[in-house]
Amino acid sequence: MTGAALKSTETFEFTPENNEWAQGQIKKYPEGKQASAVMPLLHRAQEQNNGWLSTAAIEYVADYLDMPKMRVMEVATFYTMYNHKPVGKHVIEICTTTPCWLRGSDDIVAAATDELGVKMGQTTDDGEFTLLEVECAGACVNAPVCAIHKEYYEDLTPDSMRQIIKDLKAGKELKAGPQNGRHRSEPLGGPTTLADFVKAEG
């Protein structure tokens, strides 16, 4: 994407709550080092701006932290978790890094793209869903994994992936975590070690 494509004319301003929160972030750093708060502020700005960073939001953060606009733009474009174009209401980030891939993330991607009718990196026409490919989500023990909003959905199968999307479409509440009945990252079917200990405790 060229710089020209990033240009936008709309305005951006933190809500009073976000403003207060941002002030708290800045206070974490010594005086004059407020630029250190650039990443959390960009994240919060992205949240407030429906999941993506417009030029106006980037410039707002730059002014907010008294930084040159280019320095903020560099940070915002370097990290892939900042989006630079509008995204859907639900952003589904599917991990495709090696452990997830070995556990069948290709099938998960196929199920999601088929269910939504868009390719990875695209947004559905109704603006409801965006599919994104992400690098290691750090939840390899429950691979394959996807992230939606602030929750992880783990131990996915193509069917459970489809079900999640259907539930989102229907507006149902989702159950975060493993989708195969497993408790957190315990072995499938319950604990296998220290079982006696747990019983004695209980």
Add this chain to the structure above:
Amino acid sequence: MPTLTVNGQEVTVEDGATVLQACEAAGAEIPRFCYHERLSIAGNCRMCLVEMEKAPKPIASCAMPAGDGMVIHTDTEYVKKAREGVMEFLLINHPLDCPICDQGGECDLQDQSVAYGTGESRYQENKRAVNDKDIGPLISTTMTRCIHCMRCVRFSTEVAGFQEMGSIWRGEHTEVTTYLEGLLDSEMSGNVIDLCPVGALTSKPYAFTARSWELKKVETVDVMDAVGSNIRLDTRGNEVMRVLPVLNEEINEEWISDKTRFHYDGLKKRRLDRPYVRKSGKLQAVEWGDAFLAMQKALKGVKGDQIAAVVGPMADMESMFALKGLLNSMGSEKIESRLCGAEIDTKVRASYLFNTTIEGIEQADYCLIIGANPRLEATLVNSRLRKAVVENGLAVANVGPELDLTFSVNELGDDPKVLESILSGDHDAAKALKKAKKPMLILGEGALRHKSGKAILAHARDIADTYGLIADGWNGFNVLHSAASQVGALDLGLTVEGNMAALRDDAANIKVFFNLGEDDTDLSAFNKSFKIYIGSHGDAGAASADVVLPGSAYSEKSGTYINMEGRVQRSAKAVFAPGAAREDWSIFRAFSEVIGNALPYNDLNELRKHMADVCPHVMTLDVAPTAEWNKFGRKAKIAGEALSVGGDNYYRSNPIARASKILADCENARNGIIEEATGTNG
């Protein structure tokens, strides 16, 4: 001071030196792209890899501090392989377009791939392509060629003080650009062309006009301002193709301003190439003899005190000296060089020099600017100030209109009366001056041409005396001139009692008025006089003259210039003047013979000998003088009228700049005017 071994040779280097510097001290050449001694260390090109014993892998010598007892090798097979590897990486995505690249022949990547590469590529894959950026009228970008050394980014942020250049995205997708591809808005921007080690940033105006090896290189002195930057004119045939900086640590380091770099097309446009005489209201081209005849006629029966002259901003000392000789021989002493009306006292040389010297700025810890805009009046002085601010914590205060000098400035308002309270010690700035170890002040033309110019000069002098600006080995009193000719003219004594105002008041009495290349001052007071213009360009001065004599631009003559520090420098002749134009001094010499009072010199050397009789220091070249400090200025109350500063016409400040299309484009770009050339426009 660590001592280390490089290729079996022991070297001792300064504390804080890098391995690369140690290798250079030992005479080992280290290839590099990102490392530049005037910029911060980046360590991102990896070309400077060397072998260090006991290290598990090659080290980037530019970023590794030299340590005691290190054993470095730069000539082993290991190092050769490392360099070949890095070179191969750098060339993966670099296009093979050297034949159509302007950098070809003077390209670091080209040279170093020949010297350190394998000579062949193992890559079959496609190369990445990057969109070119439009960052203004001066710099042509071919971003596919960029190797991401980030020299341009570091230069912009560190030296030029322009923060909106950087690199966006990451890894394979990294792109160097300005914020939203805006204008690289700095008067120093052209230097990134020199810094770019590849052909990613090249000169837009120079694009595809010449190859480096077909150019004749002439080292000379810049006359766009009073800094006296050392430059190189690259010429082909009788044409200046481009201007490049020449290293001079004491003046311009290795930078030049954009006006210096890009005025050169103005040397080829709107030139006066033959004499003109006004006949029935219109200027008509004539032969030299006819022009002289017309002048002779006008001078008939005119008394000495009815003749006056002014000298413009780019006049060389030889021309001014010959003009002075001509006027004196006719009985006139009325030559003025302080066209802006600056109240400069010529009795004490230290009162009109930049005594601290440009290099000396780096030692200063407090600087008071009075009525000057160094960024636009003397760009290289400003970048020295910025260097001192960034590296040594120089504090700068400004009396005058608020300025963006690329560094933070304590604004003291534009009322010069503040100098009175600084002098009496009431002002905060007085305390700061008192506390400073090496304080300096810069007095600009804006202050000296003020209604109370004389009083301001006297106050500045007293401030200098009161607050220890004058000490052993330190003189913190500085005057910032904007005209290259100014100090030389003052040294020759080209001043009239009562300044320009007196000369103007006397206008009714002036029958013949000589104008040596002054086009920026309103001289309409002399419209009744017979006006003789000697200059290189058909600008305002020529338009209103009765006789126009075509002179030479600075590039077409060897001339002596004294910069604001009082440093005498000599320019060199790079090309010949167009048509019938002559070197200015020789015009006066020839005319003096016509009126039967020949000046006593036949060539430049003889003239210089005579000039040395008047001002002996003109024979001491390239040395910043230490001028003696003495009393000057006249004490008076300062009138409370706001100071103004120059520089608003930065890109149009002299006839050469005004004739330059490139500089006009710069001004338009800065003002946001984008002119698209169409069949009927542009």
